[in-house]
Structure formats: structure tokens, C-alpha cells
Amino acid sequence: MRDRKEKWIRIRIRLIGGLFAFFFAITSARAFYLQIINKEKLVKLAERQYQKIVPLTPVRGVIYDRNNSPLAVSIEMDSCFAEPRNIDDIGDTAAKLSHIFGSPRESVERKLKSNRNFVWLQRRLPPDLREKINGLELDGISFVKETKRFYPNGELAGHVIGFTGLDPDGLEGVELKYNSTILGSTGYLVTERDALGRDIDRKGTVVTNASKGHNVTLTLDKNIQYITEKELAKAVTSSGAKSGMALVMEPQTGRLLAMANYPFFNPNSYASYSPAVLRNKTIVDSFEPGSTFKVFLISSALEEKVVTPNDSFNCENGSYSIGGRTIHDTHKYGRLSVSEILKFSSNIGAAKIGTMLGQERLYSHLKEFGFGAKTGIDLPGEAYGYLRNGSQWFGVELATISFGQGVSATALQLVTAISVVANGGILMKPYVVEKISDENGIELQETAPQMVRRVISPETAAKMTKMMEGVAAEGGTGMSASVEGYLVAGKTGTAQKVDPVTRGYSVDKRVASFVGFVPADNPRLTILVVVDEPKTSPYGGVVAAPAFSAIAQQTLCYLKVPAEQKMKQKPESIEVKAPEAADVNKAAAEGTIDEGVEGTVMPDFRGMSMRQVLQTMEKRGLNVKLLGSGRATEQSPMPGQRIGPNDHVWVKFGARA
Amino acid sequence: MADIKTMSNKVAAPRQFNVVSLNARRWEIFPQLIAVMVLLTLVSIFHVWSRVKVIELNLQMMDVGNQLKNEQQEQNRLKLEVASMKTPVRIEALAKGELGMALPKEQQVVIVK
Numbered sequence: 001m002r003d004r005k006e007k008w009i010r011i012r013i014r015l016i017g018g019l020f021a022f023f024f025a026i027t028s029a030r031a032f033y034l035q036i037i038n039k040e041k042l043v044k045l046a047e048r049q050y051q052k053i054v055p056l057t058p059v060r061g062v063i064y065d066r067n068n069s070p071l072a073v074s075i076e077m078d079s080c081f082a083e084p085r086n087i088d089d090i091g092d093t094a095a096k097l098s099h100i101f102g103s104p105r106e107s108v109e110r111k112l113k114s115n116r117n118f119v120w121l122q123r124r125l126p127p128d129l130r131e132k133i134n135g136l137e138l139d140g141i142s143f144v145k146e147t148k149r150f151y152p153n154g155e156l157a158g159h160v161i162g163f164t165g166l167d168p169d170g171l172e173g174v175e176l177k178y179n180s181t182i183l184g185s186t187g188y189l190v191t192e193r194d195a196l197g198r199d200i201d202r203k204g205t206v207v208t209n210a211s212k213g214h215n216v217t218l219t220l221d222k223n224i225q226y227i228t229e230k231e232l233a234k235a236v237t238s239s240g241a242k243s244g245m246a247l248v249m250e251p252q253t254g255r256l257l258a259m260a261n262y263p264f265f266n267p268n269s270y271a272s273y274s275p276a277v278l279r280n281k282t283i284v285d286s287f288e289p290g291s292t293f294k295v296f297l298i299s300s301a302l303e304e305k306v307v308t309p310n311d312s313f314n315c316e317n318g319s320y321s322i323g324g325r326t327i328h329d330t331h332k333y334g335r336l337s338v339s340e341i342l343k344f345s346s347n348i349g350a351a352k353i354g355t356m357l358g359q360e361r362l363y364s365h366l367k368e369f370g371f372g373a374k375t376g377i378d379l380p381g382e383a384y385g386y387l388r389n390g391s392q393w394f395g396v397e398l399a400t401i402s403f404g405q406g407v408s409a410t411a412l413q414l415v416t417a418i419s420v421v422a423n424g425g426i427l428m429k430p431y432v433v434e435k436i437s438d439e440n441g442i443e444l445q446e447t448a449p450q451m452v453r454r455v456i457s458p459e460t461a462a463k464m465t466k467m468m469e470g471v472a473a474e475g476g477t478g479m480s481a482s483v484e485g486y487l488v489a490g491k492t493g494t495a496q497k498v499d500p501v502t503r504g505y506s507v508d509k510r511v512a513s514f515v516g517f518v519p520a521d522n523p524r525l526t527i528l529v530v531v532d533e534p535k536t537s538p539y540g541g542v543v544a545a546p547a548f549s550a551i552a553q554q555t556l557c558y559l560k561v562p563a564e565q566k567m568k569q570k571p572e573s574i575e576v577k578a579p580e581a582a583d584v585n586k587a588a589a590e591g592t593i594d595e596g597v598e599g600t601v602m603p604d605f606r607g608m609s610m611r612q613v614l615q616t617m618e619k620r621g622l623n624v625k626l627l628g629s630g631r632a633t634e635q636s637p638m639p640g641q642r643i644g645p646n647d648h649v650w651v652k653f654g655a656r657a
Numbered sequence: 658m659a660d661i662k663t664m665s666n667k668v669a670a671p672r673q674f675n676v677v678s679l680n681a682r683r684w685e686i687f688p689q690l691i692a693v694m695v696l697l698t699l700v701s702i703f704h705v706w707s708r709v710k711v712i713e714l715n716l717q718m719m720d721v722g723n724q725l726k727n728e729q730q731e732q733n734r735l736k737l738e739v740a741s742m743k744t745p746v747r748i749e750a751l752a753k754g755e756l757g758m759a760l761p762k763e764q765q766v767v768i769v770k
Contacts, residue, residue, distance in 0.1 A: 070740045076730050127734070152740035194712070226745035484763035553763055562768040611746050614753065626754045629747065 052193045057147055058184040060168055061213035063161055063175075065222040066434055071161050072151050072175065072267075074168070078130045078143040079123040084112050086140030093138050097121065100132050124148045149175075155264040155611070157225045159280040160218070160379070160432060163267035172270075172278060174216060174432065177380045181436055184213040212439045219255040219434045224248055227554045228258035232529065234615065235547035236262045239512075240535030245282045245411045246547065248555065249526045251419035251517055253449035254428030256377075257525070257555075283377060286385040286408035287530070290495025291345045291477075291540070292515050293404030295468065296417060298342055298350075300365035301357045303460045309339045309467055313349045320348040323396035327351055327403075343470040345477045345492060347403040354402025362398065363390025368455045369417040370427055371409050377430045378447075385409040404495060414515055415528040421464045422489070422517035422526050425456040465489045469520050472545075481514055481545035483552045485563030489523075490516020490548065492540035497533070510538035514545040518552045524561050527551055604639035605632040605651045613651055628653040 034042060063072035087093050094109035101108065101122055111119045122129075124146060133141065149164045162173020170179035228246045236244040248258035261281050265273040279285065301307045318332035329346050341349030354362060367373070372387030386408040393401065400406045409417075412430060420427050429450040436445040456464075468489035471478040477492040493513035496505040513530040517523040529544040529551070537543055603620065605613050613632055617624055622643075627650055634652040643649055741747075752758040 069743065070736070073733070073737055073740070075733050075737055127731075150737055150741075152737055153744045154741075154746070156744065156746070223745055554760070557761070557763075557766045557768075560768050563763075563766075610750050614746070614750050617753065623757065624754050626750045629741070 050192050050194075051190055053188050053190050055186065055188055057145075058168055058186050059147055059212050060149060060164065060184070061182045061215040061439070063182070064215065064217045065157075065220050065225075066218060067221060068217070069153075069222045071153060071157060071218065071220075071222070072149060074147045074149050076145050077124040077148050078127070079146045080121045080125055080130070080133060080141065080143055082112055082119045082121050083117060083140045083142070084114060084119060085117060087112060088139060093141065096136055096138065097133070097141070100129055151267040153222065154268065155266045155609075156222065156229065157218075157220055157259070158265050158267045158270075159261045159278075159282075160220060160259045161267060163270045173280065173379060174218065177378055178216055178433065178436075182213045182216055184211045187211070214444060215437050215439065215441075217434045217437065219250075219257065219432050220259065221257050223558055224555050225258040225260065227558070228551050229260045229262070229264065230611070231547045231550040231554075232260050232262050233264070233611065234550075235529060235531055235543060236534075237615070239531055239537065239543045241512075241531045241543070242533040243281070244532060245528075245530045246551065247282055247411055247415045247526075247528045248551065249415050249419055249430065251422035251523045251526045252428070254416065254419070254430045255434070255449070256430055256432050258551075259432070280379065280381070282411040283379055284381045284383050284410070286383050286410045286413075287511050287532075288405055288407065288495040288498070289409050289414055290404040290493035290511065290513065291347075291350075292414060292418075292491045292493035292513055293407065294342055294345065294350045294402070295421060295464065295491050295515075296366060296369050296371075297354055297357070297362065297402045298338060298467065299369075299421060299456050299460055299464050300362055301338075301353050302463055303365065303456045304357060304361055306357050306361075307338050307353055309463055310337050312337045313341065313352045315341070315346045315348045318348070320351065322351060322355075322399050325396045325400075327399065339467045339470055342467050342491065343473075343476045345471075350403040351399035354398050359390045359393045359398045362401065363387070363393070365455075366401075366407070368427070368453060369420060370413055370452070371407065371417065375410075375412055375416050375430050376452075377412060378433050382412070383410050385413050404493065411528055411530055414513075415526055418491075418515045418517065418528070419526045420455045421461050421468070422523040423461075424458040425454055425461045427452040427455050465520055468516065472516065477539070477541040478514055478516070478545045478548075480541060481516060481548045481552075483518060483549050483556065485565050486518050486552070486556060486561075487520035487565065488516055488518045488549075488552065489520040490514055490545075492545060494538055494540050508538075509533050512538055512540040512543040514540045514548045516548060518556065519561065519564055521564065524559060525552060525555055527555075602635070602637045602639055602641050602643050602649070605635045606639075608632045610653060622649065625650040626653065627651070630654050 059076075060072075060074045062070050062074075065071055082093075084090070090109060090112045094105050094112055098105040098108040108121065111121060121141070125133075125143075130143060133143075147168060149168070151158070151161060151163070158173075160173050162175035162177075163171055164175050165171050168183060170176040170182065175182065228248055232244050232246040235241075244260075244262040246258065246260045247256065249256050259280070259282055261279075263277050265277050270278060298307070302309070312335045315329060315333035315336050317334065318329040320327045327347050329344075329348055331344065333340075333344060333346055333349075336344065336346055336349050338349075338353065340346075341353070366387055372385055374382045374384055376382075388397075388407075397406055416427065416430050429452050431447050431450075433447055435443055435447065437443045466489075468491060469487055470476050471492065472481045472488040472490050473479070478488075478490050481490050481492075482488050491514070493511070493515070495511045495513075497509040497511055498504070499506040499509070511530060511532055512534050513528065515526070515528040517526040527548050529547045531540075531543045531547075534543040603616055603622075605616065605624075608616070609631060610626065610629065613624070613626065616622070625648075630653045632651050633654040636648060636650050637643060
């Protein structure tokens with residue numbers, strides 16, 4: 001009896017022990033499975049629950065001009081979105097939001113009633129609107145940060161800077177060419193969150209792969225760019241032309257100080273312009289250079305010692321038949337020296353020099369000047385221009401190419417080639433990006449001026465410069481390009497345009513240009529002005545040369561280049577529209593107009609840009625108070641009304657509706 | 658019976674003695690036990706408090722961080738505003754329109770070498 005009982009106890013002990021051992025084994029096996037075999041998967045699962053991963057949109061670096069003035073900056077802005085499922089009272093929310101957005105209630109309500117989980121309400125809100133919406137404490141309405149690119153100078157250098165799309169990728173200009181440099185890489189911010197979704201544990205914040213974009217400093221100077229754009233716009237509008245281009249370069253280095261295309265566009269609202277306006281025509285379009293090409297012909301002939309500046313040619317009284325075609329000069333000339341051929345821009349003289357030089361030699365020299373090849377500038381979409389192989393020139397071609405017909409070049413190629421004469425014979429590679437630096441301002445890369453090749457000897461360059469001085473001197477075709485106090489060397493150009501319909505030269509369409517450098521004896525600037533299809537006069541000397549002169553004068557003054565010649569005239573007194581002494585305070589506060597313009601009719605400024613208003617003011621001698629920025633929206637007095645001496649004249653600017 | 662006696666002698670009697678001595682020892686170590694428990698509780702409370710404090714401070718740091726970021730953004734916005742105020746076209750408009758200034762002509766510029 002006792003034995004049986006004892007035995008039973010032992011069995012029970014073993015049974016229970018076995019059971020415990022069994023459960024322990026199961027638990028161990030499970031623990032092994034969870035902790036070792038499935039560890040990775042489970043750790044990830046857990047992390048997903050308490051970790052928050054925020055994708056960081058790449059931030060674009062800043063684009064500066066050479067004086068470190070920002071030309072393109074990125075600002076983080078709040079975009080407002082709704083999660084319709086979390087909204088209790090759609091009607092009320094829509095009413096409140098539509099009031100803030102200033103949009104119709106129905107459209108907001110339609111968005112909120114959509115069956116999507118996520119709806120954009122307004123992207124890139126101004127901070128004050130964000131505060132207002134925040135103050136309403138609406139359920140289901142949230143914000144997310146997005147960056148927006150701003151171009152604080154508006155139209156200034158828009159064609160060079162380019163622009164970016166909605167996603168932060170560059171689409172044009174420097175923004176496109178240097179996209180990978182300017183754009184930082186997309187990173188992820190990893191934080192831990194608590195049960196309420198709040199971020200905790202900053203220590204553990206990890207940012208992976210994110211880097212801020214680099215800053216780019218351009219060679220452009222904001223002020224020179226402005227001067228160039230202003231004078232170009234004046235030249236184009238006053239001549240009733242279709243468009244225009246202007247370039248300012250440092251001849252010794254190839255640095256571009258200004259690059260302008262007219263009509264301008266504002267990169268802040270690039271979508272409202274036609275694609276044709278967005279093109280940087282100075283590098284992507286080529287045109288027949290016309291007479292400016294004679295500089296390269298004569299340089300080549302001097303370099304090859306085929307002619308000297310004093311050799312004379314019979315200019316056939318303005319009409320010369322060659323290879324079945326007759327070449328005409330604008331004026332009839334008899335014998336002209338090589339210098340005079342350049343000064344009076346004789347096509348017949350140029351054709352004869354070309355014939356003496358021969359097509360092979362002319363072709364090889366033109367190639368050396370950089371025609372028919374890309375200059376290698378650091379901007380996208382550069383064109384080659386058109387220069388047929390010298391061995392394929394037929395009949396009259398040698399003669400026509402000698403005065404710039406039958407070849408095409410970009411404005412940039414032209415200004416780079418003229419810089420060869422300016423700097424003593426060296427072809428420099430043009431560039432627009434001076435340096436690249438990181439977000440802390442540490443320089444990462446600097447562009448050094450790059451010499452491509454020697455094209456002509458310094459002696460030839462000096463002779464050529466002397467001859468080009470004649471063009472802007474008394475009696476030359478480019479007289480109006482002269483700048484008081486400085487010697488200007490340049491060349492006018494008037495080229496016929498090809499008519500796309502007839503495929504021949506157009507009867508009335510011309511490209512007028514002036515290219516040159518100043519001061520001639522120690523050139524600081526090479527400037528090119530091209531006016532496309534001017535209506536008032538087809539000649540470069542009439543249409544483009546005055547713009548050259550104005551750009552040169554103001555830029556030399558801005559760069560503090562001392563005048564090297566004595567002023568020919570006595571200082572003129574200029575009319576400064578200063579208010580009368582007694583009325584100073586009143587005038588400063590309210591803006592008045594001069595006595596001299598009493599009775600002037602108020603023009604219609606509405607819809608004009610500030611630049612256009614400024615031009616009109618200058619033309620009419622008005623003194624108007626300008627308020628705000630953007631496009632002119634309101635004005636006083638109304639258009640057509642006479643302006644009295646004590647009228648308050650103002651123009652209000654605002655965002656375009 | 659003899660067997661049972663033997664058993665009680667061998668097993669029951671010593672067990673009774675052990676229980677009594679154990680009880681006595683239990684009362685002896687009770688204060689220490691309490692002390693350990695109190696200490697453990699205090700340590701646990703301190704640990705929980707410190708964790709809560711850490712989380713609280715982290716939240717505060719996040720807030721300050723966000724505030725800093727917002728202020729930096731505000732600064733960037735203001736810098737942008739300054740840049741757009743400094744555009745040459747605006748400056749020329751103000752100079753000519755409000756201040757009655759004009760660009761100098763060639764003869765009026767004297768550059769001091």
C-alpha cells in the first residue's frame with residue numbers, strides 16, 4: 001500500500017517535472033525562433049511602429065552674381081492638404097478655408113468631398129495664410145513643407161539663370177547645366193515617435209544621404225547686366241525691332257559680365273511665356289554676322305601678310321560682278337585702303353581681299369577664330385553656327401563669306417572672336433560660372449580663364465585695333481558707338497535675313513549689329529549688340545551702335561575705368577529733376593512733376609512693368625511716384641488727363657491678376 | 658506501529674524543529690526585506706521619472722528645434738525680400754521717381770586714380 005503510494009508520488013513528480021521541461025523546451029524553441037531566426041524581420045516590424053521616416057526634399061543651393069548678390073534662392077513654404085476622412089463638418093471647413101484662400105466655396109467643398117485620402121488644397125502658401133489656417137484648428141487639414149525657387153531680381157539675367165520646375169529640377173540655363181551641383185541629394189530623416197505620434201529622442205535622429213546643394217557664383221555682374229538689358233530694351237523698342245541680344249565680355253579672360261536677350265522673361269512665372277521667349281538666343285541661335293565678319297577677314301589677310309593696312313583696292317563705284325552675281329556697296333567708292341574698306345564697310349573691297357587670301361587660308365583662319373564650332377561655354381544648348389568646309393565653297397561663296405554672308409555664327413562666337421583682336425590674339429573660352437562653394441561658403445571649385453589657342457600675332461591684333469578705331473571715329477559707319485573720353489574699336493554689321501518662304505534673302509528684314517571693345521588701347525570690355533528686324537533703320541551703325549555706346553559708357557563708369565582722352569566738349573549741364581528748394585519736403589513725400597512738363601498728358605501705365613514705366617517717364621520727362629512692385633495696376637491721374645504742376649502723380653504696382 | 662514511530666522520529670520531529678527556526682529567522686530578516694523593497698521601489702520610481710523627464714526634455718528640444726528652423730526660414734524670407742528690394746530696376750525707379758535723381762553724363766564723372 002505504502003509502496004504503491006510512494007511510487008505514484010514519484011510518477012506524479014516526474015510527470016509534472018516532464019511537463020515543465022516540455023513547456024520550457026517549447027518556450028525556449030519559440031524564443032530561439034523569435035530572437036534568432038526571425039530577429040531581423042521582427043526588428044524591422046517594430047521599428048516601423050515607433051520610427052518615423054521623413055523624406056527630405058533636396059534643397060537647391062543659391063546662385064549669386066560675382067558680387068555675391070543672390071540671383072536665385074530657395075525658400076521653404078507650407079503646402080496645405082486635406083485628409084477628407086478626418087473632417088467632421090465639410091461644409092463649415094470649406095466655408096472657413098475658401099474665405100482664407102479667396103477661392104469659391106464650391107471648389108474647396110468639391111475637393112473635400114472627394115473620396116481620396118489626400119487632397120492638395122493650396123500649395124506653397126504665404127506664411128500669414130498658414131498662421132490663419134492654423135488658428136482655426138480644423139480637423140483633417142495639415143501642412144507639409146515644400147521648397148520654392150525665387151528669383152529676387154525678376155527678369156534680370158533670366159535667360160542665363162534659367163528656371164526650375166515644380167519638382168526641384170533645373171529646366172533651363174545655369175539651373176539646368178549645373179543641376180547636379182546645385183541640387184542636394186534626397187535624404188531621409190529618421191526619428192522615433194511615441195504613442196501619440198510625437199517625435200521623441202532627438203539623440204537618435206539620423207539623417208541619411210541628405211546633402212544640401214552647392215552654391216554657384218556667376219561671372220555676371222547684376223549692375224552691368226541691368227545696364228545692358230536696359231539699353232538693349234531701349235534699342236529694340238525705339239527701332240521697332242522684333243528682338244535683340246547683347247553680350248558684355250572681359251576680353252582677357254573670357255568672363256561674361258552680361259548676357260541679355262530681349263524680350264525678357266521672368267523666371268518666377270516662366271510658364272506664362274512662349275517657349276521662343278525662354279530661349280537664350282545668344283548661344284542657341286545663329287545668324288549671318290554680315291559686315292562684322294570683315295574684321296576676321298582682314299585679320300587673316302594681315303596675319304598671312306597678304307595685305308597691309310595701307311594697300312588700296314578699287315571698289316568699283318559700288319557695283320562689282322563676280323561669279324555671276326553682282327555685289328553692291330551702300331555708297332559708291334573708288335579706291336579705298338584696307339583701313340577704309342573696314343571704316344566704310346565696303347563689300348566689294350572685302351570680296352577682293354577674300355579673293356587674294358584664298359578660300360583655304362580664310363577657312364582655316366575662321367576655324368581658328370572659333371566659327372563653326374561650339375565655344376564650350378557652360379550653358380546648355382549651344383549651337384555650332386554654320387561654316388562650310390573651305391574646299392566646298394563654290395563660285396561666289398568666297399566673296400560673300402568675306403563680308404559675312406553664307407556663314408552663320410552665334411552672338412557668343414562673335415563676341416569671343418572679337419575678343420581675340422582685343423586681347424592681342426588669343427582665343428579664350430567663355431564662361432559664366434566663376435566658382436562653386438558649399439553651404440558654409442567654402443570654395444570647392446574655381447574656374448580659371450582658359451586659353452584655347454593663339455589665333456593672330458599681337459602685331460596683327462594691334463594693327464587691327466587701330467583700323468577698328470576708325471569705324472567709331474568721325475566719318476566711320478559706327479560713329480554713334482563712340483564713348484566720350486575713351487577710344488572705341490568696333491565694327492558695324494547689317495545682314496540680310498533669309499526668308500524661310502522664298503529661301504532667298506529677304507527684301508526688308510535685316511539684322512543690325514555692332515561689336516567692339518573699349519578702351520581700345522587697354523580693352524576692359526568687349527560688347528556686342530544685335531537688333532533683329534529693326535523698322536526705323538536697317539543699319540547697325542544707327543540702331544545698335546548707340547546701345548553699344550550707352551552700355552560702354554555706363555559700365556566703364558561703374559567699373560571706375562579712368563577716361564584716357566580729354567573730354568571734347570565742355571561739361572554739359574544736365575537737367576536733374578530735383579524738386580524746388582521750398583517744396584523739398586512736400587515733393588519727397590508726395591512726388592511732383594517738373595514745371596517744365598506742365599500740361600503733359602498722363603500716359604496709360606496700367607499693365608506695364610516697372611522698367612517700361614521708367615522708360616516712358618524718361619521719354620516724357622515725367623516725375624512719377626512709384627508704389628509697390630510687379631505690374632502697374634492703378635495710376636493717378638487717369639490716362640489722357642492733363643497733369644497740372646501740383647497734381648499728385650503716382651503709379652501703383654501689384655501682382656498680375 | 659514501530660515503523661510509524663520510526664518514521665515520525667526520523668521525519669516529523671526534525672521538520673517541526675526546522676519550521677520553528679525558519680519562522681524565527683523570517684522575522685529577523687523582515688526589516689531588511691522591507692528596506693530592500695522600499696529601495697527597489699524608489700529606484701524603479703526614479704527610473705520611470707527619469708525616463709519621463711528625458712522624453713519631456715526631448716519634446717522640448719524638438720519644439721525649440723522647430724522654432725529655430727522656423728526662425729531660420731523667416732530669416733531666409735527676409736533675406737529674399739531684401740534682395741528683391743535691391744534690384745537695380747527698383748532702385749533706379751525710386752531714385753528717379755521719388756528722389757529726383759538722374760544718371761550722370763560722361764562729362765560729370767571724374768574717376769580719381
